[in-house]
Amino acid sequence: xxxxxxxxxxxxxxxxxxxxxxxxxxxxxxxxxxxxxxxxxxxxxxxxxxxxxxxxxxxxxxxxxxxxxxxxxxxxxxxxxxxxxxxxxxxxxxxxxxxxxxxxxxxxxxxxxxxxxxxxxxxxxxxxxxxxxxxxxxxxxxxxxxxxxxxxxxxxxxxxxxxxxxxxxxxxxxxxxxxxxxxxxxxxxxxxxxxxxxxxxxxxxxxxxxxxxxxxxxxxxxxxxxxxxxxxxxxxxxxxxxxxxxxxxxxxxxxxxxxxxxxxxxxxxxxxxxxxxxxxxxxxxxxxxxxxxxxxxxxxxxxxxxxxx
Numbered sequence: 001x002x003x004x005x006x007x008x009x010x011x012x013x014x015x016x017x018x019x020x021x022x023x024x025x026x027x028x029x030x031x032x033x034x035x036x037x038x039x040x041x042x043x044x045x046x047x048x049x050x051x052x053x054x055x056x057x058x059x060x061x062x063x064x065x066x067x068x069x070x071x072x073x074x075x076x077x078x079x080x081x082x083x084x085x086x087x088x089x090x091x092x093x094x095x096x097x098x099x100x101x102x103x104x105x106x107x108x109x110x111x112x113x114x115x116x117x118x119x120x121x122x123x124x125x126x127x128x129x130x131x132x133x134x135x136x137x138x139x140x141x142x143x144x145x146x147x148x149x150x151x152x153x154x155x156x157x158x159x160x161x162x163x164x165x166x167x168x169x170x171x172x173x174x175x176x177x178x179x180x181x182x183x184x185x186x187x188x189x190x191x192x193x194x195x196x197x198x199x200x201x202x203x204x205x206x207x208x209x210x211x212x213x214x215x216x217x218x219x220x221x222x223x224x225x226x227x228x229x230x231x232x233x234x235x236x237x238x239x240x241x242x243x244x245x246x247x248x249x250x251x252x253x254x255x256x257x258x259x260x261x262x263x264x265x266x267x268x269x270x271x272x273x274x275x276x277x278x279x280x281x282x283x284x285x286x287x288x289x290x291x292x293x294x295x296x297x298x299x300x301x302x303x304x305x306x307x308x309x
Contacts, residue, residue: 001245001273001274002274003200003245003246003274003276004274004275004286004288004289006285006286006287006288007246007274007275007276007282007286007288007289010285010286011199011200011201022203022205022206022209023035023090023092023093023206023209023210024205024206024209028092028123031092031093032092032093032094032095032121035089035093035094035098036093036094036095036097036098038281039094039097039098039099039281040097040098041285050104050108051074051075051108052072052073052074052075052104052107052108053072053073053075054070054071054072054073054100054104055070055071055073056068056069056070056071057069057070057071057115057140057144059117059133059136059137059139059140060136060140061132061133061136062132062135062136063132065120065132065133067117067118067119067120067133067136067137067140068096068117068118069115069116069117069118069137069140070096070100070103070115070116070118071113071114071115071116071144072103072104072106072107072113072114072115072116073107073113074107074108074111074112074113076111077113078107078111078112078113078148079110079111079112080147080148080149080308081110081111081112081113081148081149081151081175081304082112082113082114082115082141082145082148082149082150082151083106083107083110083112083113083114083115083150083151083152083153083178084115084117084134084137084138084141084150084151084152084153084162085099085102085103085106085114085115085116085117085153085154085158086116086117086119086134086137086152086153086154086157086158086159086161086162087099087102087116087117087154087155087157087158088154088155088156088157088158088159088180088278088280088281089121089156089157089158090156090157090206090207090209090210090213090214091121091122091127091130091157091160091161091210091213091214092121092122092123092210092213092214093121094121094157094158095118096116096118098281099116099155099281100116101283101284102155102280102281103116105283105293105297106153106297109294109297109298109301110297110300110301110304112151113145113148115137115140115141115144115145117133117134117136117137119133119134119137119161120133122210122213122214122216123213123214123216126213126214126215126216126217127214127215127216127220127223127225127226128220128223128225130157130161130214131161131164131165131168131225134161134162134164134165135165135168135169138152138165138169138172139169139172142172149175149176149304149307149308150172150173150174150175151174151175151176151177151178151300151304152165152166152174152176152177152178153177153178153179153180153300154178154179154180154182155180155181155278155280155281156180156181156182156183156277156278157183157210157214159178159179159180159181159182159183160182160183160184160226160228162177162178162179162182163177163179163182163184163228163231164225164226164228166236166237167224167225167228167231167232167233167236168225170235174236174237175237175238175304175307176237176238176239176240176300176303176304176307177236177237177238177239177240178239178240178242178296178300179239179240179241179242179253179256180242180280180296181242181243181244181247181249181250181253181272181277181278182228182241182249182253182256183207183210183211183249183252184227184228184229184249184252184253184255184256185227185228185229185252185255186211186215186221186226186227187227188204188207188208188211188248188252190250190251190252190255191251192247192248192249192250192251192252193207193248193249193251193252195248196246196247196248196250197248200246200247200248200276200277201276201277201278202247202248202249202276202277202278203248204248207248207249214226228256229252229255229256229259232263233259233260233263233264233265234263234264234265235264236260236263236265237265238265238266238267238268238303238307239260239265239266239267239268240267240268240270240296240299240300240303241253241256241257241260241267241268241269241270242270242271242272242292242296243269243270243271243272244272244275244276244277244278244279245271245272245273245274245275245276246274246275246276246277247272247275247276247277248277249277253269254269257269268299268303270295270296270299272292273292274288275288275289275292279292279293280293
């Protein structure tokens with residue numbers, strides 16, 4: 001379907017004085033500030049999440065580091081459910097504040113505790129530092145909330161990390177995985193990478209730069225935690241994969257769904273028609289993004305309810 005009207009106007013507005021300066025042409029600190037400012041600008045003023053409290057936590061990493069956490073608890077205390085949430089931002093941008101409203105909305109909508117992890121960022125800390133921090137966060141969640149249905153969730157780079165953790169930490173029982181527009185192919189060669197190469201907020205050159213910051217040793221791009229399409233998916237928990245129609249990463253995520261299904265995983269594809277990469281952060285500014293995000297979260301709730309009997 002056509003690009004959502006408000007998104008089309010938003011993209012045009014951002015280009016009134018010429019194309020926005022790409023992240024790769026900014027100092028990393030400036031790119032992070034802009035990402036956070038954009039995330040806060042589109043934050044919702046809705047009631048969802050107002051009855052959710054947030055508390056600081058900390059997980060001990062395997063290399064002696066401390067991983068900051070933010071634990072979101074709905075007024076009910078959560079319905080025997082817990083999510084570990086890993087934020088997006090291309091492994092370079094994003095933090096607990098950029099995705100605060102997303103996590104509050106998840107906690108309220110699913111009546112679940114949400115544990116968000118502030119993993120280390122590239123280029124200061126290249127792969128596998130992010131994966132190590134994500135593993136530490138997931139293990140902390142499992143220990144802090146035993147017996148709860150545990151969901152690994154994330155958007156964009158965070159979705160990639162969530163899947164990487166699921167593949168490496170198979171000893172933990174997961175109820176489900178929620179992967180929102182995940183990057184899974186560092187070669188960026190699928191058709192949508194050309195069809196949506198630029199003009200839709202995330203460009204393929206931006207994504208290539210993100211990979212360069214994240215995986216600084218080219219030999220590590222073959223690691224199945226990076227080149228996720230080559231991973232062994234057998235035995236993974238039920239998985240929801242959400243995509244956006246105007247996203248250079250769309251087709252690789254569709255291929256992920258096909259390969260997971262072939263491996264026997266109960267996987268569901270949730271396409272985001274008319275939307276762009278990053279729509280989970282745009283719910284306050286773009287009604288279509290809010291509607292689709294609601295459908296994705298609702299699908300996760302339905303999946304969990306079925307598993308709970």
